[in-house]
Amino acid sequence: MDKIKLGAVCITLTALAGCQSKIKIPQINDNESNTQEVQSQGYFSEVKTALTKLNRMIKSSEKDRLGYYAPQEYRDALSSLADATEEYNDITQNGVSSLNIFKSESEQRAIAKSTMLRHIDDANKNIMAAYILKETAESALAEPLKQQKRLNGLNLEKFFPKEHKQYNKEINSFVEKIGDGKLAQVKQAVPALVTKMTATEVKLVKKIELGTINIEISTLAKNKPQKYIPTSYQALLDSRDFAYAVINKDPRDTQSIKKAVAKVQFQLDHATHIAQEVASLAAKKDTAFEAYLLNNQKFVHELSQALNSEDLRNQPSIEQLKLLKVTAIARLNDKTSETKLINQNTQLTSQVSQLEQEVVELTDAQTVTLDKLASYKMMVEQLKTAEALNAANLKAQELARQLEQERLKTAASVQPAASFAPQTDPAGDLKVDSPQTDVLSEAQNSAVLPLETLVEAPQQQLSVNEAAASQAQVQATEVEQQAPQQVSVTAEPLAKIVEQAPLQVDSNAAKAQLNVKQTTEAVAEKIATVKEQAKDITQQKTVQSEKKLAEQAVESKSQAKEQAAKKVEQIKAKSE
Structure with missing residues (x-):
């Protein structure tokens, strides 16, 4: 009975697919040269746009397998699209509808347009219904469809073709039931189908991973491994x-799974080799046993030599193997210890290299520090020199002030006597100013220059003073010549003044010249003394600073070396 139902389902699906394939959708006729008036009015432009959109939707739905999930709805949509396209081509080619020949042209166009839009609307509704059924089926059959994809990826059809066909039929049946509105029934049957498909997946993976190994195990089982190699064979199973x-x-x-399968393969190879050894021993004669044992003993002896062990052939075979095991473990431990020591040595070497690098860096830092100290020392020297020069300048200014006071006193002591005062005219109240007073005052003032100039250039100032004295003499001569013209009444007193003026000017000029020279020499001597004192003080401070900086540099270098030595000793102590 079940076979009859399944056959009916298959026939129904085949018929639906056949109907779908038989529906031919006409192409929209774009050659509308005979209906230019209709086109100009744009009467069927709405229909043409809707048909174009519907055709695109139908084409894009092919990849969504709507014919599989909703065959009836998809077939109805194709049928409605074919009817609408046929009506559109008919009205656009002939200008009238062949379906309504007893109606007027305007009525035919209106009826045709309404009919085409109805067909298009029906097609759109069927497409939407097909998509809804597709989404419903994919949701309800999510697990079976996912499992089906997994089984197909493992090539289920190759290893178990019967199960492959069965699962495809059951899923197709569920899709058909969902289209018939039996969603609840499908949901109840899905878990059982998923369980069966999962069991098939397990069986399929075993077949893929262990199929060849099981064939070899079956071949091995024919030689009665339970009797001859029971332990190895059981380990394989x-x-x-x-x-x-x-x-x-x-x-x-x-x-x-890969690791477990690899272990099975290893045990299979081991059991196979053991079975071959047992079969080889069983086939040997009694006289061949000694040669067999000596040959095995030879390999054991070569192994002991490779391990630098003594000759163990005087021991039983099992004892030889035990002693070799102990020797191999000891050698392995020695090798491990040696490797550890090598690693430690490498680490210590790296640390020593790092310390050496640190020492180099400290040395470089010390060099930089010494350079900075030298720079600081130069700056200190410059500051000291500036301070000494400033102090010397202050002292020189003080000395200049004192010398200025002495000069003023000296100048006051050489002022003209009362004889240089103006004389009264014996004949009346006529007063005549004495030009000698102005000449002497001018000579004195010209002989005195600012003290700063005397300090900076005493020799040049001396020349200036000598020139001033000469000028005073010239002016005195001019006064002598002009006196008779200016004074006509008191000729005799003025003559005496004129006679005494040159002598007085010469005396004042000589005194001024001597005073300037003495002052200049005294200032120069005191400046030289101050400079020598400042130089001595600067040298003493510079020597002290250099000595102190050198001591600090030596101490810093010594500390750096001590730190490096301590680190090296610590590393050596750790290595010991």
């Missing part, structure tokens, strides 16, 4: 059972 358990737990845990 246990490893296979473990691999089965891993696959049963999670057939998609690829990494764990």
Whole structure:
């Protein structure tokens, strides 16, 4: 009975697919040269736009398999599209509708337009209904469809074609039931289908991963391994059972499955070699046993020599192997210790190199520090020199002030006597100013220059004073010549003044010249003394600063070396 139902379902699906394939949708006729008036009015432009949009939707829906999830709705949509396209081509080619020949042209156009829009609307509704059924089926059958994709990826059809066909039929049946509105019934049946498909996946993974190994195990089992190699054979079966358990737990845990399968392969190779050895011994005669044992003993002896062990052939075979095991472990431990020592030595060497680098850096830092100290020392020298010069300048200014006071006193002591005062005219009240007073005052003032200039250039000032004295003599001569013209009444007193004026000027000029020379020499001597004192003080401070900086540099270098030595000693102590 079930077979009859399945056959009916298959026939129905085939018929639907055949109907869908038989529906031919006409192409929209773009050659509308005979209906230019209709086109100009744009009467069917709305229909043409709707048809173009519907055709695009139908074309894009092909990849969504709407014919599989909703075959009836998809077929109805194609049929409505074909009817609307046929009516559109008819009205645009002939100008009238062949379906309503008894109606007027305007009525035919109106009816045709309404009919075409109705067909288009029906097609759109069927497409939307098909998409809804598709989404419903994909949601309800999410797990079976996912499992089906997984099984197809593992090539289920190749290893188990019967199960492949069965699952496809069941899923197709569920899709059809969902289209018939039996969604609740499908949801109840889905869990059982998923369980069966999961079991098939486990069986499929076992077949893929252990199929070849199981064939080899079956071949080995023909030689009665339970009798001749029971231990090795049981280890092989246990490893296979473990691999089965891993696959049963999670057939998609690829990494764990690969490791378990590799263990089974190892045990299979081991059991096979043991079976071959047992068969070889069973085939040997009694006289061949000694040669067999000596040959094995030879390999053991070569191994002991490679391990630098003594000759163990005087021991039983099992004892030889035990002693070799102990020797190998000892050599391995020695090798491990040697490796550790090498690593430690490498680390210590690295640390020493690092310390050496630090010493180099400290030395470089010390060099930089010494350079900075030298720079600071130069700055200190410059500051000291500036301070000494400033002090000398202050002292020189003080001396200049004192000399200025002495000069003023000297100048006051050489002022003209009362004879240089103006004389009264014996004949009346006529007063005549004495030009000698102005000449002497001018000579004295010209002989005295600012003290700063005397300090900076005493020789040049001396020349200036000598020139001033000469000028005073010239002026005195001019006064002598002009006196008779200016004074006519008191000729005799003025003559005496004129006679005494040159002598007085010469005396004042000589005194001024001597005073300037003495002052200049005294200032120069005191400046030289101050400079020598400042130089001595600066040299003493410079020597002290250099000595102190040198001591600091030596001390810094000594400390750096001590620190480096301490680090090296610590590293050596750790290595010991």
